[in-house]
Amino acid sequence: MTPSSSCSRPLVAVIGGGPAGLMAAEQLAQAGLRVALYDAMPSVGRKFLLAGVGGMNITHSEPAEAFVGRYREAAPWVGEWLRQLDGPALRDWIHGLGIETFVGSSGRVFPTDMKAAPLLRAWLKRLRDSGVQFHTRHRWQGWDARQQLSFITPDGRPRQVNADAVVLALGGGSWARLGSDGSWTALLRERGIAVRELLPTNCGFTANWSQYLRQRFAGQPLKQVIARFTDLDGQPHERRGECILTEQGLEGSLIYALSAPLREQIQRQGHAVLQLDLAPDRSHAQLAALLAQPRKGQSLGNILRKRAGLDALKSALLHECLDKSQLTDAEQLAGGIKALSVRLLGTRPLDEAISSAGGVMAQALDQRLMLRQLPGVFCAGEMLDWEAPTGGYLLTACFASGLVAARGVVDWLGS
């Protein structure tokens, strides 16, 4: 790094004002360092605010072991960060901002008012009071020939910054209009940093629906179903919940939760087959017996509604995925209701996803989250190569890695 000017306190540049960057900035300021935070957007925390729109799920209350397991292959790595800031510690930190939290019935933790804006407001005030300098509309463009940080500023002119250390917290690649567009991947790869391709996760999937299904049912919820799926390692996955049938396929919390293994299977095999149980509270035998009774002139739709409790969308999905002989045989129809095979062909684009998989690989960083090839440059947040389902796990890892990177900076500057 090119050291900053003569001022005795070292200057740390934090680039990216999402939860990871803001947490890093707070820790650095508390450690007595000068902190300049840069963000490409006119204001910071835009994705954090969006996450608050449908109810800000900030962490989860489940026991540590289960919590860490949510990070799949990256569990040992993310587990190190969570040892420094886990769910309970994050809740304490939120309470310290004057925001109360509660645990929902699913174990998810929310601010009492479910919103992100009051939390962000209180936090930004505390950051400003502690001396963090904010430079918005500053898009980082890499390093110049003298190894200075290079930004494009609001007036379109370049600005070079010398800092004693840098924390990059540039986010993933989804919802680019909120600031994180993943353009940093090229900047780091140019410097020889190992970056895994950013891929959608917690995302929708495509299916080849008929025109009838699309036109008649797109946008409708598929309520109370169980989705089952066996991944490439033969590991079964099962989840009960709700999803939405879209023009292109399926999306929603039930599908998001299975998105990582589904995506991997599609990458490997070109498709994945999801088994949907459309009537989870009825057994195959019950359904088969009810469906075998004489129809008495009723349509199949009516029979499915009255005897199997299936709404019009579930009924239409059966017609979509089963052939005529299966629809007319009670045994086979009951089998279809209990395990309807839906063929998924791809993920929806990264930009639509809740979060990104991929990013700066663990091997490129030391334990302090400093890039081995660029001493003094640290990384945090969603730009690192981990993924997790929704449920507060995303934000918790972003906060925790921001804290770890900041402590790493303090350690590095001290040594």
Ligand SMILES: Cc1cc2nc3c(=O)[nH]c(=O)nc-3n(C[C@H](O)[C@H](O)[C@H](O)COP(=O)(O)OP(=O)(O)OC[C@H]3O[C@@H](n4cnc5c(N)ncnc54)[C@H](O)[C@@H]3O)c2cc1C
């Ligand atoms: C719709 C939606 C709902 C969500 N809900 C939840 C939820 O309930 N719970 C949960 O845990 N997670 C949720 N998430 C995910 C969570 O919001 C993200 O994982 C988290 O914001 C990532 O934090 P971050 O600090 O790593 O990156 P970001 O929040 O993406 O921040 C990165 C910042 O870097 C800036 N930046 C990027 N490139 C540059 C550049 N070149 N120069 C300067 N600045 C740059 C961006 O402008 C941005 O401000 C949700 C996400 C979405 C999209």
